[in-house]
Amino acid sequence: MQRTTFFLVLLMACGSSEAEPEPEPAAAETSGGEETTEPQHTHGRHHHGHHGQGHDHDFSDVERFAAIFDDPERDSWQKPDEVVSLMALEPGQTVADIGAGTGYFLSRLSAAVGSEGRVIGLDVEPNMVAHMEQRIASESLANTEAAVVPTDDPGLEAASVDAILIVDTWHHIGERDDYSAKLFAALKPGGSVFVVDFTRDAPHGPPPEMRLSPLTVAEELASAGFEIQTLEETLPHQYMVRATRPAEASE
Ligand SMILES: C[S@@+](CC[C@H](N)C(=O)[O-])C[C@H]1O[C@@H](n2cnc3c(N)ncnc32)[C@H](O)[C@@H]1O
Numbered sequence: 001m002q003r004t005t006f007f008l009v010l011l012m013a014c015g016s017s018e019a020e021p022e023p024e025p026a027a028a029e030t031s032g033g034e035e036t037t038e039p040q041h042t043h044g045r046h047h048h049g050h051h052g053q054g055h056d057h058d059f060s061d062v063e064r065f066a067a068i069f070d071d072p073e074r075d076s077w078q079k080p081d082e083v084v085s086l087m088a089l090e091p092g093q094t095v096a097d098i099g100a101g102t103g104y105f106l107s108r109l110s111a112a113v114g115s116e117g118r119v120i121g122l123d124v125e126p127n128m129v130a131h132m133e134q135r136i137a138s139e140s141l142a143n144t145e146a147a148v149v150p151t152d153d154p155g156l157e158a159a160s161v162d163a164i165l166i167v168d169t170w171h172h173i174g175e176r177d178d179y180s181a182k183l184f185a186a187l188k189p190g191g192s193v194f195v196v197d198f199t200r201d202a203p204h205g206p207p208p209e210m211r212l213s214p215l216t217v218a219e220e221l222a223s224a225g226f227e228i229q230t231l232e233e234t235l236p237h238q239y240m241v242r243a244t245r246p247a248e249a250s251e
Contacts, residue, residue, distance in 0.1 A: 054151070054174035055210040059125045062102065066131065069102045079235050083167070084108045086231050086240060087194055092116040093162040096186070098154050099123060099169025100146070103132040109165065110141045119144040120161070124151050152179065156186035164193040168238075170217060171197060171210050180224035180243075190247040193221065194231075194240060202237035214239040 059065055068074075084105065089095055091114035097105050100121035109119045121132045121144065132146035149155040152175060154164070164183055173179050183193050195217050198205030205211060218228040218241055226243035233240050 054172045054176075055206055056174075057172060059101070059123075060127050062125075062127045062131045065128075066102045069104050074104075077236050078104075078167075078238075079233070080105055080108055082233060082235070083165075083194075083196055083240065084112055086233060086242075087112070087163055087165065087192075089113050089117075089163060094118040094120070094160065095163045095165065096120040096122055096154065096156060096161050097165045097167075098149075099166055099172060100132060101128050101169075103135045103146070105165060105167065106132065106135065106141060106144055107139055110144050113143065115143060117143055120156070121146040122149045122154060122156075124149060153182055154179075154186055156182075158185050159188045161186055162188055162191045164191075165196075166193065167196040168198065168205075170195045171206050171212050176220040177223045180221045180226065183221075183243075184224040184226060184245055187245040189245055192242050192244040193226070194242055195221070196235070196238050196240045198238055205237065214241050217241050218243075 087095070089109070089112040093113045094117060095109050095113055097103075097109060097119065100106065100123050103121055106119060106121050110117075113119060119141070121129070121136075123129050123132070123146070126148050129146045129148045135141075136144045136146060147155065151173070164187065170176070187193065197217065198211055200208070200211050200213065202211075214230060217239075218230075221241065221243035222228050225246070227246055229242045229244070231240040231242050
């Protein structure tokens with residue numbers, strides 16, 4: 001069941017669509033990287049930023065990341081079945097997974113939209129997309145495709161998708177207000193984007209200074225005209241924000 005906590009009330013109270021500087025979380029220690037989708041202390045180039053700058057992280061070593069992202073142990077805290085269930089996808093719908101990585105969510109999305117539906121796995125990292133294409137073939141996901149996209153554009157046609165999933169990736173995207181407007185344009189009226197990301201006190205995740213509160217995510221999406229709702233979930237280390245493009249008013 002979905003919680004009826006509307007962030008828009010909080011947004012109006014805050015009176016700003018700018019992301020707030022993120023204070024240091026109380027529990028900033030990470031796991032050291034072997035049980036997270038965001039390994040710490042072990043990656044090469046990266047860049048930290050605030051106010052819409054993304055966390056530029058090198059994901060080209062697919063073999064290494066596949067061992068982390070697709071670790072069966074991840075299911076216990078990522079709860080992919082619950083995430084996809086909360087998306088309330090229907091057979092025949094088109095769904096995009098932005099920052100899809102190794103394609104951890106693709107089979108579940110594929111099953112949810114069925115043979116008449118379409119799944120599009122998108123990523124900036126060509127090695128991830130090549131890996132997804134192999135996975136799509138080996139798992140015979142006939143309704144699924146993968147593509148490389150630029151960092152600042154999901155590359156989706158206007159009003160072409162019913163739903164968009166963005167897991168552990170929103171904090172990597174820069175200029176998120178502009179990106180939100182592109183997501184809004186890509187969704188059909190009534191369609192939704194779902195952002196799943198780490199809470200500030202999660203035992204693993206991105207560096208503390210890169211973590212975004214659900215309120216900040218809500219502000220960034222609301223700036224594009226989305227209606228925001230948090231979803232009630234049982235994920236131990238993450239939140240899930242739904243942003244819906246309002247349905248067009250009937251004549
Ligand atoms: C932490 S991984 C998450 C992968 C996947 N969503 C999952 O849950 O397993 C982040 C992924 O986002 C991709 N990425 C980073 N910035 C992106 C952007 N601006 N647009 C699309 N993908 C991006 C990275 O290449 C990486 O594969």
